[in-house]
Amino acid sequence: MTATVTQPLPGGDTVPARRRRAGRWTFDKISFMVVFLGLPLAIYIVLVVSPFAQAVYYSMTDWTGFSPQQNFVGLRNFQRIFTDDIFMKSLRNNVVLAVVLPVVTLVLSFALASLLTVGGTMKGQTRGLRGSGFYRTVSFFPYVIPAIVIGIMWSQIYDPSNGLLNGILTGLGFDVFASFPWLGDERTAMAATIFVIVWSMVGFYMVLFVAAIKDVPAEIFEAARIDGAGRFRVATSITLPLIRDNVQTAYIYLGILALDAFVYMAALNPGGGPNNSTLVMAQQLFTTAFTKGQFGLACAMGVVLAAVTLLFSALVFAVNRLLGGKEVTR
Structure with missing residues (x-):
């Protein structure tokens, strides 16, 4: 069996050195978190969350999709689609x-x-x-x-x-x-x-x-x-x-x-x-x-x-x- 190294605490108690070392941010731990958590999360935010957030914003505008003008109209687009038969x-x-x-x-x-x-x-x-x-x-x-x-x-x-x-x-x-x-x-x-x-x-x-x-x-x-x-x-x-x-x-x-x-x-x-x-x-x-040119309304849909x-x-x-x-x- 592998011996567990202990270190004394101020009160006389001891704590395993292995447990103390486990809490440190080593290079292996940091690189693992970056590659397998940080990178996928960043890609997900850029390719999924960000476009969806933009769509939510555009849904509250009168953007036509082909002009830089985007007037904020609030929830008017949602009111229109829910009253559209x-x-x-x-x-x-x-x-x-x-x-x-x-x-x-x-x-x-x-x-x-x-x-x-x-x-x-x-x-x-x-x-x-x-x-x-x-x-x-x-x-x-x-x-x-x-x-x-x-x-x-x-x-x-x-x-x-x-x-x-x-x-x-x-x-x-x-x-x-x-x-x-x-x-x-x-x-x-x-x-x-x-x-x-x-x-x-x-x-x-x-x-x-x-x-x-x-x-x-x-x-x-x-x-x-x-x-x-x-x-x-x-x-x-x-x-x-x-x-x-x-x-x-x-x-x-x-x-x-x-x-x-x-x-x-x-x-x-x-x-x-x-x-x-x-x-x-x-x-x-x-x-x-793409037919009516109402991208703001389409984003609401x-x-x-x-x-x-x-x-x-x-x-x-x-x-x-x-x-x-x-x-x-x-």
Whole structure:
């Protein structure tokens, strides 16, 4: 064992020299703090905090974006956007996306991940479906395609005149879909858009859940199977609670995507869809800034979008805590 050197104190007590030395700012400690804390913090402040602070300031001006004049108008821009029916419609569309998109994507991803890991035969060792590696590769493929390419591709598939979807449905005998405008009908525009985003994302989160499930000790699944638990019970009562943190992280990322969704919406419905049924805040922000030249007003929209995103993340964390997320242990 290593002997601990002690030094006397004025009252006769002693203090370990190792503890005394630990409080000193040595070169190694200072260099570590600078490289691994100071430098990243400085970069974060310059590239993230500073632009956001500037956006908050610009949101209280009438800046056009193309002139040096910036008259301070206070909260007038925020008053304008919250009384603007179009912006409020885009905000409601974002809320619908933030609620529906993560739920549908994560349910499908979790179901597929369970099939590929513990959904195989109930005899012998716990395993997934046969050929699970092939299914993972095929399901993950849409995620590697750029979002703008996916949007353009599906806009052609949804084309009412020469689209693949209407052609298949008509060939199957559904003549009502001969020229059906999937993206041009207010009843189906948002649902068709959500389907495209889910199709592009489900493979990635399936792979994420597969990795999380494989990290769960196999003995837990074996014990559940011995106790007579079926596949559905294992998935909902054992697998899901044990990967709760992964689900929470995935929900936050998908929620942030849903609150933006600019690329998908711009590719599928650049004008916001029929009666602005697919218009999102990012689209309205872009139009306000670069078409109308109202950068101050656009910055106010950006601040609202950032605030909604932070609120969404806080709600997810709060709900997870209320549901006992911190109490789940392996």
